[in-house]
Amino acid sequence: MTNSIEEIAKADFILAIGTNTTESHPIISLQVKKARRNGSTLVVADPRRTAIAELADVHMQLKSGSDIALLNGMAHVIISEELWDKDFVANRTEDFEALKDTVARYTPEYAAEITGIPAQTIKEVARGYAQAPSATILYTMGITQHICGTHNVFAVANLAMLCGQIGKPSSGVNPLRGQNNVQGACDMGALPNVYTGYQAVTVEDHRVKFAKAWNVSELPAQPGLTVGDMLEGASNGSVKAMYIMGENPVLSDPDANHVVHALQKLDFLVVQDIFLTETAALADVVLPAASFAEKEGTFSNTERRVQRVRKAIDPVGDSKADWQIICNVATAMNYPMRYASPAEIFDEVASVTPSYAGISYARLDKEGIQWPCPNEEHPGTTYLHKDKFVRGLGKFNPVEYIPPAEQPDREYPLLLSTGRRHFHYHTGTMTQRTGALEVHYGTEYLEINPDDACAINISDGDMVRLTSRRGQVEVKVKLTDVVPQGLVFTSFHFPAVAINKLTNPVRDPISKIPELKVCSVKLEKA
Amino acid sequence: MAELITLTINNLQVSVPKGTKVLDAARQAGIFIPTFCHDPELTRFGACRMCIVEIPGMRNLPASCVTEATEGMVVHTDSPAVIEARQTILELMLANHPMDCLTCGKNGDCSLQDYAYMYGVKTDFFQGEKHNFPLEDDNPFIVRDMNKCILCGKCVRACAEIQGNNIVEFAYRGFDAKVTPAMDMPLSGSECVFCGNCVAVCPVGALQEKVLRTTVRTWEVKKVKTTCPYCGTGCNFELNVKDNKVVGITSCDGDVNGRALCVKGRFGYGFIHHPERLTSPLIKKDGQLVEASWEEAIDLVAQKLSDAKKQFGPDALAVLSSARCTNEENYLMQKLTRAVFGTNNIDHCARL
Numbered sequence: 035m036t037n038s039i040e041e042i043a044k045a046d047f048i049l050a051i052g053t054n055t056t057e058s059h060p061i062i063s064l065q066v067k068k069a070r071r072n073g074s075t076l077v078v079a080d081p082r083r084t085a086i087a088e089l090a091d092v093h094m095q096l097k098s099g100s101d102i103a104l105l106n107g108m109a110h111v112i113i114s115e116e117l118w119d120k121d122f123v124a125n126r127t128e129d130f131e132a133l134k135d136t137v138a139r140y141t142p143e144y145a146a147e148i149t150g151i152p153a154q155t156i157k158e159v160a161r162g163y164a165q166a167p168s169a170t171i172l173y174t175m176g177i178t179q180h181i182c183g184t185h186n187v188f189a190v191a192n193l194a195m196l197c198g199q200i201g202k203p204s205s206g207v208n209p210l211r212g213q214n215n216v217q218g219a220c221d222m223g224a225l226p227n228v229y230t231g232y233q234a235v236t237v238e239d240h241r242v243k244f245a246k247a248w249n250v251s252e253l254p255a256q257p258g259l260t261v262g263d264m265l266e267g268a269s270n271g272s273v274k275a276m277y278i279m280g281e282n283p284v285l286s287d288p289d290a291n292h293v294v295h296a297l298q299k300l301d302f303l304v305v306q307d308i309f310l311t312e313t314a315a316l317a318d319v320v321l322p323a324a325s326f327a328e329k330e331g332t333f334s335n336t337e338r339r340v341q342r343v344r345k346a347i348d349p350v351g352d353s354k355a356d357w358q359i360i361c362n363v364a365t366a367m368n369y370p371m372r373y374a375s376p377a378e379i380f381d382e383v384a385s386v387t388p389s390y391a392g393i394s395y396a397r398l399d400k401e402g403i404q405w406p407c408p409n410e411e412h413p414g415t416t417y418l419h420k421d422k423f424v425r426g427l428g429k430f431n432p433v434e435y436i437p438p439a440e441q442p443d444r445e446y447p448l449l450l451s452t453g454r455r456h457f458h459y460h461t462g463t464m465t466q467r468t469g470a471l472e473v474h475y476g477t478e479y480l481e482i483n484p485d486d487a488c489a490i491n492i493s494d495g496d497m498v499r500l501t502s503r504r505g506q507v508e509v510k511v512k513l514t515d516v517v518p519q520g521l522v523f524t525s526f527h528f529p530a531v532a533i534n535k536l537t538n539p540v541r542d543p544i545s546k547i548p549e550l551k552v553c554s555v556k557l558e559k560a
Numbered sequence: 561m562a563e564l565i566t567l568t569i570n571n572l573q574v575s576v577p578k579g580t581k582v583l584d585a586a587r588q589a590g591i592f593i594p595t596f597c598h599d600p601e602l603t604r605f606g607a608c609r610m611c612i613v614e615i616p617g618m619r620n621l622p623a624s625c626v627t628e629a630t631e632g633m634v635v636h637t638d639s640p641a642v643i644e645a646r647q648t649i650l651e652l653m654l655a656n657h658p659m660d661c662l663t664c665g666k667n668g669d670c671s672l673q674d675y676a677y678m679y680g681v682k683t684d685f686f687q688g689e690k691h692n693f694p695l696e697d698d699n700p701f702i703v704r705d706m707n708k709c710i711l712c713g714k715c716v717r718a719c720a721e722i723q724g725n726n727i728v729e730f731a732y733r734g735f736d737a738k739v740t741p742a743m744d745m746p747l748s749g750s751e752c753v754f755c756g757n758c759v760a761v762c763p764v765g766a767l768q769e770k771v772l773r774t775t776v777r778t779w780e781v782k783k784v785k786t787t788c789p790y791c792g793t794g795c796n797f798e799l800n801v802k803d804n805k806v807v808g809i810t811s812c813d814g815d816v817n818g819r820a821l822c823v824k825g826r827f828g829y830g831f832i833h834h835p836e837r838l839t840s841p842l843i844k845k846d847g848q849l850v851e852a853s854w855e856e857a858i859d860l861v862a863q864k865l866s867d868a869k870k871q872f873g874p875d876a877l878a879v880l881s882s883a884r885c886t887n888e889e890n891y892l893m894q895k896l897t898r899a900v901f902g903t904n905n906i907d908h909c910a911r912l
């Protein structure tokens with residue numbers, strides 16, 4: 035996030051795109067509700083009439099995957115009505131002309147045609163966003179899990195820069211992270227192209243610095259494989275061995291059948307987790323890890339706040355904290371890795387990571403700190419891009435609308451979208467085993483519009499077979515107008531409804547994020 | 561800076577910004593005043609009257625949580641009249657309170673108990689009519705016992721003002737008054753999301769966490785502040801621990817969330833001690849995963865990975881790190897991948 039969570043409550047205008055905040059980020063949604071009570075305007079863009087859409091002043095029920103058309107249409111209105119922030123554009127950005135050229139075509143009428151949102155609504159929302167004293171954009175996977183996910187993010191950033199709604203309190207571009215430490219995993223360099231703090235592996239100075247810190251003669255310069263490419267490599271034989279820690283790609287990744295085949299082809303697979311997940315069951319060696327309650331450490335939340343995780347109990351059974359297991363593996367491979375405690379590891383992180391340099395356990399014991407925090411006196415940073423962007427001037431990256439990779443057709447007439455539920459989390463490994471959450475919300479269902487259900491003679495509670503070009507699952511249906519006609523929706527929390535057998539693994543060419551939000555399906559009574 | 565005014569509380573001079581309530585002025589000076597219905601995060605209600613004080617010149621004993629401090633004001637927080645009035649309030653509350661403190665889950669962490677003790681109020685004063693509301697425990701998260709409710713209204717305000725949901729409201733009048741979801745339905749029949757933010761503010765045993773309060777006595781737990789393992793919001797809470805087991809979760813003052821939590825954070829801890837937790841390394845032998853020692857497992861991993869690296873080169877190895885593990889662990893994982901395996905093939909499922 036460029037802003038802090040508490041700044042949301044003070045925003046005059048909130049545009050929530052593709053985020054069902056009330057269910058996926060309940061405590062962040064409290065800030066949205068607070069803003070509403072204080073009189074700010076809430077606009078939600080989502081194909082589904084979600085709980086947060088119910089709270090909105092305006093719900094733009096756009097067609098799945100048409101976000102760019104909407105955002106470009108808004109930019110068009112803002113430029114043609116001269117509502118853009120001329121100072122900001124002149125002083126802080128470049129390539130405005132390119133944006134202007136591209137969005138020229140996206141008249142509100144054209145955008146309306148693609149998105150299904152009335153042109154008048156697009157105009158009003160555009161005006162509201164541009165003219166608000168502070169305006170913030172919230173988004174999640176509804177923006178990124180598309181083949182054009184990166185372009186969607188560009189379109190969001192273009193709009194924010196065009197209106198100068200970034201780099202000030204309560205105004206910015208705010209992706210809400212789905213998992214507790216996605217931010218931290220990225221910050222720590224668990225990515226194929228960067229070390230900690232986004233220091234690129236392709237830059238020689240970085241390699242030299244880390245090689246020295248880690249006491250090795252050299253480090254590889256070529257960026258590595260992304261998840262999708264790893265699985266591809268496993269299936270074509272170029273990747274021979276994998277080490278998977280705390281992830282369950284068999285359920286979380288698209289085209290699950292393909293993932294299983296790929297992992298089965300490996301010569302060696304080691305999985306480290308707290309449960310025997312669907313992925314761990316395929317492993318040659320399974321290493322039992324300790325849960326968050328059994329270890330010291332830190333997580334970095336979606337607003338870049340580094341916070342302490344504290345050990346409350348000893349590891350269950352003979353399990354060990356992940357950091358200790360990694361040290362043991364490294365040491366057994368003749369690279370002695372020994373730390374007295376996670377605090378010592380953190381100090382090493384701070385020593386090689388400029389944005390974490392001023393953070394220490396001693397400081398975190400008092401309160402969480404938001405990076406960048408370059409030195410011990412620095413209080414941390416509540417919002418980014420205050421006086422300049424990381425690259426200097428903010429660059430407009432004009433983007434064109436492209437439709438989702440799969441469109442409904444005669445054989446697969448419906449679109450399937452996937453997401454999260456309030457009472458569950460991710461692949462359900464944890465929330466299906468709490469003794470409470472799964473008792474309350476124990477079976478998953480497929481949301482379908484009553485008109486669609488009626489057309490194929492299906493009633494509420496019926497078991498149906500849902501099929502895509504890649505696989506099928508059986509699931510109970512729930513008739514609801516939360517979904518518009520033509521769209522069905524379910525979550526990926528339930529192993530019994532392994533919805534990622536169906537989803538489309540086609541990925542955004544830049545971010546490599548799969549298009550989990552749209553694939554075409556058909557439905558019949560089971 | 562707001563204009564300062566000075567008042568005298570129990571012979572102590574206290575300066576506070578104009579507009580400050582007497583209760584807050586007293587607290588600022590370190591003077592204790594008991595409260596039931598007041599909460600610094602919620603709107604002021606002024607209903608329980610437990611916080612009354614004596615202010616010469618004012619009629620009756622005003623409730624300090626809603627009375628504004630003024631220049632030159634003189635306040636007595638525990639004069640005989642104040643104490644007697646507080647005793648009467650407590651006697652009336654206790655008169656129709658089900659006196660089952662011996663088995664109540666909130667025993668030891670209950671404002672009614674604390675104040676009764678503090679003001680020496682015994683229970684055999686008036687034996688008033690008792691309520692006979694049914695116990696509501698049909699959901700797996702929260703138990704509601706309206707017989708114990710003192711009508712402080714904090715849950716009503718927490719649901720409306722913190723959670724933004726307006727699930728519970730006051731209903732009925734006089735002796736029959738209670739807080740309840742619309743149409744006197746149970747929470748399970750309402751739009752309640754079971755965040756438990758009402759439970760976190762209830763000063764008595766009327767709202768309790770179902771599992772936590774039936775597993776341990778309040779004084780038996782050690783509390784450890786930590787960060788939620790679920791979504792990216794990063795709420796803080798306290799793990800309640802007894803005998804090396806996590807028995808529940810309670811609110812603390814979180815940097816991001818204050819005392820608010822969602823249902824996953826507050827009630828989703830059961831996985832920690834689930835019988836299916838992996839407790840020993842496993843090695844696949846003849847297609848079956850069988851238990852092995854750490855030594856055997858680590859040696860096998862090290863050997864297999866080294867072999868693959870030697871035979872096919874470092875880029876034949878690939879690693880998935882985890883958005884659920886700590887920063888320290890992700891850091892070590894990429895260090896292992898890059899410095900030991902010699903490849904940049906590391907990623908995690910951030911994209912999902």
Ligand code: SF4
Nearest residue numbers: 719752753755756758
């Ligand atoms: S659990 Fe949450 S939603 Fe339900 S009544 Fe309490 S505060 Fe309201």
Ligand code: SF4
Nearest residue numbers: 709710712713715762
């Ligand atoms: S249930 Fe608890 S918080 Fe709610 S009014 Fe009764 S005593 Fe107060």
Ligand code: SF4
Nearest residue numbers: 788790791795822825
């Ligand atoms: S308590 Fe709920 S909102 Fe807060 S971090 Fe945990 S899952 Fe997210």
Ligand code: FES
Nearest residue numbers: 597608609611625
């Ligand atoms: S605390 Fe002041 S009236 Fe209840």
